[in-house]
Amino acid sequence: MTANDARSKFLLEYRDVAKTFELGKDVVSDFNLRIGHGETVVFIGPSGCGKTTTLRMTNRLEELSSGNILFGGVDTATIDPTKLRRSMGYVIQGIGLFPHMTIWENIATVPRLKGANRDELENIVDSCLELMELDYKEYAHKYPHELSGGQQQRVGVARALAGNPEVILMDEPFGALDPIVRESLQDELIRIKDQLSATIIFVTHDIHEAIKMGDRIVIMKDGRIVQIGDPLTLLANPANDFVRDFVGSKDVLAQFKYLKVADVDTHDRPPRIAESDSFAAARKKFDRRMRRYEYNGMGDIDKSPLVCVCSGEGKLLGCIDVSKPFSDDTPADQCMKIFPDITENSTAYEALSAMIANNVTNLPVQGEGGKPIGAISMTSLHDYLWRAR
Amino acid sequence: MPLGSFIDAFQSHFFIVVVSVGLAAATVIPLGVWARNRPVASTLILGFDNLISTIPSVALYGLLMPVLAIWNVGIGTVPAVIALFLYSQLPMLRNTLVGLRNIDPSVVDSAIGMGMTERQILFKIRLPLAMPMIMAGLRTSAVMGTGVASIAAYIGAGGFGTYIIRGIAASDRQTILIGAFGASAMAIGIDFLLGGVQKILEGRIGKR
Ligand SMILES: Nc1ncnc2c1ncn2[C@@H]1O[C@H](COP(=O)(O)OP(=O)(O)OP(=O)(O)O)[C@@H](O)[C@H]1O
Ligand SMILES: [Mg+2]
Numbered sequence: 238m239t240a241n242d243a244r245s246k247f248l249l250e251y252r253d254v255a256k257t258f259e260l261g262k263d264v265v266s267d268f269n270l271r272i273g274h275g276e277t278v279v280f281i282g283p284s285g286c287g288k289t290t291t292l293r294m295t296n297r298l299e300e301l302s303s304g305n306i307l308f309g310g311v312d313t314a315t316i317d318p319t320k321l322r323r324s325m326g327y328v329i330q331g332i333g334l335f336p337h338m339t340i341w342e343n344i345a346t347v348p349r350l351k352g353a354n355r356d357e358l359e360n361i362v363d364s365c366l367e368l369m370e371l372d373y374k375e376y377a378h379k380y381p382h383e384l385s386g387g388q389q390q391r392v393g394v395a396r397a398l399a400g401n402p403e404v405i406l407m408d409e410p411f412g413a414l415d416p417i418v419r420e421s422l423q424d425e426l427i428r429i430k431d432q433l434s435a436t437i438i439f440v441t442h443d444i445h446e447a448i449k450m451g452d453r454i455v456i457m458k459d460g461r462i463v464q465i466g467d468p469l470t471l472l473a474n475p476a477n478d479f480v481r482d483f484v485g486s487k488d489v490l491a492q493f494k495y496l497k498v499a500d501v502d503t504h505d506r507p508p509r510i511a512e513s514d515s516f517a518a519a520r521k522k523f524d525r526r527m528r529r530y531e532y533n534g535m536g537d538i539d540k541s542p543l544v545c546v547c548s549g550e551g552k553l554l555g556c557i558d559v560s561k562p563f564s565d566d567t568p569a570d571q572c573m574k575i576f577p578d579i580t581e582n583s584t585a586y587e588a589l590s591a592m593i594a595n596n597v598t599n600l601p602v603q604g605e606g607g608k609p610i611g612a613i614s615m616t617s618l619h620d621y622l623w624r625a626r
Numbered sequence: 627m628p629l630g631s632f633i634d635a636f637q638s639h640f641f642i643v644v645v646s647v648g649l650a651a652a653t654v655i656p657l658g659v660w661a662r663n664r665p666v667a668s669t670l671i672l673g674f675d676n677l678i679s680t681i682p683s684v685a686l687y688g689l690l691m692p693v694l695a696i697w698n699v700g701i702g703t704v705p706a707v708i709a710l711f712l713y714s715q716l717p718m719l720r721n722t723l724v725g726l727r728n729i730d731p732s733v734v735d736s737a738i739g740m741g742m743t744e745r746q747i748l749f750k751i752r753l754p755l756a757m758p759m760i761m762a763g764l765r766t767s768a769v770m771g772t773g774v775a776s777i778a779a780y781i782g783a784g785g786f787g788t789y790i791i792r793g794i795a796a797s798d799r800q801t802i803l804i805g806a807f808g809a810s811a812m813a814i815g816i817d818f819l820l821g822g823v824q825k826i827l828e829g830r831i832g833k834r
Contacts, residue, residue, distance in 0.1 A: 298739055322741035333736030337754050347740050400740075 247271045247307070248404060248436050249295065254304035256290055256460075264290050265460040268304070272404075277430060277437040279447040281483075282457035288440045289330055291457075292406050295438065296325045309403070323347055326397030326405035330412065330440070332389055334381040340366075340392050341377040347400030365395040368429055387418040394426065404436040411446070423449055444484055448472075448495040456480055468495045490586070492622065498588055498602055499581035501621045503611035504538065507601050509545045512554060516572050517565035519544040519557045538614065541597035545609045546573045552607040553578075558597070576600055579613065585621075588613050632808065639785030639812060642703060642775045646710035647768050654715045655760060658722030659748065668723055675716040683709060683774050687781045706778035713774055714767035721763025725756030761824040765817050772813040776805065786812070 254268040265287040272278050280288040293299040295306060297318045306313045313321055326347075334343050344365050345358045353361065366373050369391040381389055390411055397405050410426075411419045423446060430437055439450050447454050448468040456463045456471070456479075464476040472492045475481040485491050508522040523544050543556040546569045555573030557563075563572040577591045580603050592600055592615060599614035661668035681689070686709045691700040699705070729752060737751045753760075779787025789805025792798070 293739075296739060298735070319741040319743055322739055327736065327739035329732055329736040329739060331732045333730075333732040333739075335733060335737070335751060336730075346742075350741055350746070396740075406739075 246273070248274050248276075248309060249438075250307040250310075251291075252305045252307070254291070254294060254306060255302050256287070256294060256299060257302045263460050265294070267461055270455060270462070270465065272436065272438070275434045275436055277439060277450055277452045279451035279454045280438065280440045280457060281442060281444065281447045281454060282463075284442060286457045287460040288442075288457060289408055290460075292408055292438060292440055295404075295406055296322045296327060298322075323351055323400055324403050326400060326402035328393045328397045328405070328407040328410040330408040332393040332410075334389055334392060334396070336381055339378050339380055340371075340384070343381070343392060344396045344399045346396065347402075351400060361399050365399050368398065368432075369395040370425065371395070387414055387422065390414060390422060391425075394422075394429075398429070398433070398435075402435075404438065406438050408440045409442070410439070411441075419446075426450065445494075448484070456483060469500070493586035493589055493618070494584055496585035496621070497581065498579060498583045498585060498613055501585060501613060501617050503602055503613050503617060504599070505611065506609050507543050507545050507556075507612050509547045509551075509609065510557075510569060512546060512548060512569055514546075514569050515565065516557065516559075516563040516567040516569070519546075519569065519572075520559045520565075523559045538599055538612070541599055543597065543599065543601065543612070545601050546570070547609070550606065553601060553603055553609045556601060578603055578607070580604070581610075585613075585618055589615070589618060632804070635784060635786050635788060635805075635808060636812070638703070638783065639772070639775055639787075639809065642706050642710060642778060642783060642785060643768065643771045643812070643816065646707045646775075647714045647764070647771045649707075650711050650714040650767060651718060651764055654718045655722050658719050658726065658760075659753075662723055662726040672716075672719065672723070675712075675719055678712045679716050683713070683777045684780060686712070687778070691781065701782045703783050705781055706775065706783035709778070710771050710775055714771045717766040717770065718760070718763040721759045721766075722756065725759025725763075726752055728759070729755050757827060758824065761820065761827070765820045765824075768816045768820060769813045772809055772816060776809050785809075 249272040251268050251270040256265040257263050282288060290299060294301050297313060341362050344362045348358055348361050363373055371391055394410060411422050441447050453465060453467055454471055455465050458479060464480050471484050508526045510518050510522055523542050542559045544559055545556055546554045548554055555575045557573045576595055579588050579591060579600050588600060599612050601609040602611045602613050604610035661671055687705055690705040690708060694700045694705050737747045775785055776787035776790055779785055779791050786805040786808040789801050793802030
């Protein structure tokens with residue numbers, strides 16, 4: 238393997254990293270981890286387990302006591318620290334915005350260090366603010382103390398993104414926020430990271446946040462890695478009681494909160510009829526589908542035989558349960574029921590709740606433009622859960 | 627003691643204050659920057675400055691006189707400037723140290739984390755953030771120095787102090803008042819000017 242191959246494979250590689258502060262106590266030890274391009278890795282563990290220290294070793298805010306960290310295949314010890322840091326965005330635990338600079342100047346910091354000119358800076362600040370959904374006119378020329386905590390956190394993230402970094406290090410970026418703001422910021426970060434395909438290391442001590450944000454989660458305790466895995470693996474196969482307690486896998490239903498509809502095998506798209514059709518058309522469509530597919534074993538579909546009513550553009554308007562006793566000529570819009578929207582990005586928990594609340598055993602899954610693309614059923618959730626174990 | 631014109635008194639008074647406080651600022655602020663993370667050095671320097679300010683000004687002039695007499699400048703402007711230079715150090719040094727040390731460490735930390743060099747951090751983060759404190763020290767020094775400079779009239783440095791001394795000697799209250807008024811008006815004026823400078827600097831902070 239050539240050096241180039243090694244470079245392209247992992248963006249960051251921790252090799253036997255250890256850190257000891259003065260008194261000889263190991264704060265981090267035996268830390269081995271490889272992070273691929275575009276991956277979001279979450280460090281989680283109890284307070285004092287070494288998350289911040291590990292993050293700070295990554296951009297050389299702390300020196301390693303032993304081991305190496307490779308960045309794009311190059312040992313960070315050989316990279317000029319200021320250069321290294323400029324290619325890594327950093328959101329410090331506690332935001333750390335510059336109080337004497339406007340939001341504009343805060344965000345412009347790293348690109349300015351990298352030598353961007355005025356016009357480029359203007360563009361960068363503009364697009365970063367837009368990305369974080371902060372209005373340029375309203376906020377660009379304010380000072381940090383004029384913003385709410387949530388807005389400051391947004392600016393903190395925007396500032397970390399501004400240098401177009403190869404990796405973003407975030408230390409509890411949504412720390413002291415109320416749950417609602419926190420969730421909306423999490424959603425935004427997920428959207429941004431998909432958009433930028435950024436590589437992120439995210440520190441938190443909130444397991445829900447970890448499971449929501451992380452492609453992979455690194456569970457740490459006393460400076461050591463206890464388990465690395467994707468959220469479901471940790472939930473379904475915790476390495477030991479510490480992980481089990483930590484991720485709360487005793488709560489079976491909790492897993493549904495982290496399971497995306499897209500992860501579950503869905504059924505074929507239910508039959509569709511137009512708005513102008515009648516109940517009889519719906520039943521006919523369903524019967525034909527039944528004959529074609531011989532829906533045996535699809536008990537959930539039998540129990541709630543749903544037909545989608547779609548608009549001219551194909552958008553799902555509602556569903557008709559063809560087992561219900563409507564007269565044949567009932568117009569579609571008078572016998573259809575409207576269920577909560579379930580998309581591939583919904584959690585299994587949301588899908589299950591919607592099914593239970595509406596007394597059905599399956600629901601259509603909507604794709605782009607609200608078009609039905611499949612169906613999720615209680616059976617498919619059950620199957621998934623038991624397969625994962 | 628000759629009683630010159632009001633304008634002369636103003637000029638010599640102003641000269642002494644501006645030169646000595648200006649020199650003190652030019653030496654002490656960099657000194658504070660250097661000493662901010664050197665506890666031993668800053669304790670020693672602060673101790674020395676503290677000691678100086680415990681010496682009554684008249685006594686300091688007296689102590690400087692024989693030393694400076696060697697170069698034939700025992701009286702007049704030179705000892706006045708030197709004494710005032712020494713006096714005005716303490717408030718500026720103390721404020722510079724406090725201002726630099728009270729910066730939220732997380733702000734400096736994120737500056738380092740963003741890849742600023744030590745020098746960029748000093749000029750773009752530390753000094754701008756400590757600036758209000760440093761300016762406050764400078765203003766204290768200047769106001770205090772304007773008062774102390776009055777006493778320099780005893781060693782023939784001129785200034786508004788000559789009015790005061792002459793007035794006391796002649797039990798002439800009006801002359802005393804002229805001197806006192808001149809000195810305090812100058813103190814207020816200098817403070818006002820420096821306040822304006824501070825405003826301008828604060829408005830400009832961070833904007834490159
Ligand atoms: N500069 C330092 N000198 C000495 N010990 C330190 C230093 N920084 C951190 N430590 C110690 O290292 C351990 C790990 O600290 P670290 O900040 O990495 O924890 P953490 O996992 O980020 O915790 P939290 O969730 O509370 O932020 C702690 O016991 C801490 O006291
Ligand atoms: Mg921490």
